[in-house]
Amino acid sequence: MSAALKSAALSILRPFVRYLITQGWTYGALAELLKFVYVGEVIALDQRDGKPVPTDSRVSLLSGIHRKEVRRLREELQSGSGEIALRHGANMSAQVVAAWVACEAYRDPQGEPLALPLRAAGAAASFENLVRLVKADMRPRTVLDELLRAGVVEQQDDMVRLARGGYVSDLPEDRLAFMGAHIGDHLRATVHNLEGRTPTYLEQSVYFDDLPPIVPGEMRDDLRQLGEQVLQEAYQRIVRAEKTAQSAQADDLGAPQTSKKRLRLGVYYYEDDMPASNSAGEQP
Numbered sequence: 001m002s003a004a005l006k007s008a009a010l011s012i013l014r015p016f017v018r019y020l021i022t023q024g025w026t027y028g029a030l031a032e033l034l035k036f037v038y039v040g041e042v043i044a045l046d047q048r049d050g051k052p053v054p055t056d057s058r059v060s061l062l063s064g065i066h067r068k069e070v071r072r073l074r075e076e077l078q079s080g081s082g083e084i085a086l087r088h089g090a091n092m093s094a095q096v097v098a099a100w101v102a103c104e105a106y107r108d109p110q111g112e113p114l115a116l117p118l119r120a121a122g123a124a125a126s127f128e129n130l131v132r133l134v135k136a137d138m139r140p141r142t143v144l145d146e147l148l149r150a151g152v153v154e155q156q157d158d159m160v161r162l163a164r165g166g167y168v169s170d171l172p173e174d175r176l177a178f179m180g181a182h183i184g185d186h187l188r189a190t191v192h193n194l195e196g197r198t199p200t201y202l203e204q205s206v207y208f209d210d211l212p213p214i215v216p217g218e219m220r221d222d223l224r225q226l227g228e229q230v231l232q233e234a235y236q237r238i239v240r241a242e243k244t245a246q247s248a249q250a251d252d253l254g255a256p257q258t259s260k261k262r263l264r265l266g267v268y269y270y271e272d273d274m275p276a277s278n279s280a281g282e283q284p
Helices: 003-022 027-048 056-063 067-079 088-102 127-133 140-149 172-194 214-251
Strands: 153-156 159-162
Touching: 003 027, 027 056, 027 067, 056 067, 088 127, 088 140, 088 159, 088 214, 127 140, 140 153
Parallel strands: none
Antiparallel strands: 153 159
16 A cells, blocks of 8 residues: 555544544444445446446455455345435435525525514415425424424524524434535545546645644634535525526426436534644654
8 A cells, every 4th residue: 555545544544433432333343344345345336437247256356355255245235235314304404404594585684594484475485485495395394393303493483593504413323424425425526536537526625734722713713604605605506507407408398318416515624733743853
């Protein structure tokens, strides 16, 4: 393994393994999971490249896992991917909050989310119409109960007010599903670029070292607000583009149907103490 690739793998694995240790996961548990991943990814790579379904011998050669184990793991793969799906209620609730924060009709002149009546006549802004806007296949009352339980909204009589600018579930399984989806797509974007595939995906960060301790404290809230503004603007632009595309499709009924696409844009923030240098002047 090249030194650069080893260093990158360590940077990715260290925080995740640290968390696994706190959850009681031993090395053996992770090693067993990695076998499952290796077998699945060898098969997926051959499928992506248009090759025949690989034999157990080929999977064993590329993964380094014994053929008997490969056979067992392939049977597990056939029974399910092993990925944790985000609860449907959490997914719908997150979409409702995103639309509430980003859609112009649901914001006041200062750009803040409006307090909404539960229902309103016609297409006027209301919580029920907001749920319909995101095409949620759940009753508005069910979505409202989820948001109330998570502490994202507050209800007074027939008015609902947004208490937080984003949906964060208090259920561990939801948070883990969000983590897997976000970090997984971030890594997919990075690997896509490393492989030299096109189009190149946005994958950048700003880095600052040796900052006075007061600076992150002063900037933390400002940067969070800036990130939320970027995501809100992105949401509005994508919704407008989606409506334009849907109108074009409606006007051209004879156009061939194409497969649907998914898109993710993320923003993250992290701060930490600068590591102390060792005697050789290198970072530990």
